Amino acid sequence: xxxxxxxxxxxxxxxxxxxxxxxxxxxxxxxxxxxxxxxxxxxxxxxxxxxxxxxxxxxxxxxxxxxxxxxxxxxxxxxxxxxxxxxxxxxxxxxxxxxxxxxxxxxxxxxxx
Numbered sequence: 001x002x003x004x005x006x007x008x009x010x011x012x013x014x015x016x017x018x019x020x021x022x023x024x025x026x027x028x029x030x031x032x033x034x035x036x037x038x039x040x041x042x043x044x045x046x047x048x049x050x051x052x053x054x055x056x057x058x059x060x061x062x063x064x065x066x067x068x069x070x071x072x073x074x075x076x077x078x079x080x081x082x083x084x085x086x087x088x089x090x091x092x093x094x095x096x097x098x099x100x101x102x103x104x105x106x107x108x109x110x111x112x113x
Contacts, residue, residue, distance in 0.1 A: 008043040031103035066096040
C-alpha cells in the first residue's frame with residue numbers, strides 16, 4: 001500500500017485529475033495524470049466489472065506494489081489515477097510492472113536517468 005502522503009484521497013482531487021489531466025491507455029489499465037500539483041500522489045481505482053471484492057483488492061495491491069519502486073523516479077508534483085480494466089484481475093506482477101512503467105513513460109512522468 002502506498003503511504004498516506006502519496007495517496008489521492010478526496011473526491012475533489014480525483015475530479016481535478018480526471019477533468020484537467022492527460023490520459024494514456026494500456027490493455028490492463030488507463031492512466032489519468034495531472035503534472036502541476038505540489039505533492040506526488042496516486043490512486044488505483046477498480047470497478048465491479050473486475051470481479052468480487054477479493055479480486056479487486058488483489059489487483060489494487062499488485063499494481064500498488066508495482067508502482068512503489070518507481071515513486072522515487074516520478075517527477076515531483078505528479079497526481080495520477082490508475083483505472084484498472086477487467087483484464088488486470090488476472091495480471092501477474094511482472095505484467096503490472098510493465099503496465100505501470102509504460103503508462104508513466106507515455107505521460108512523460110518519469111525522470112530520465
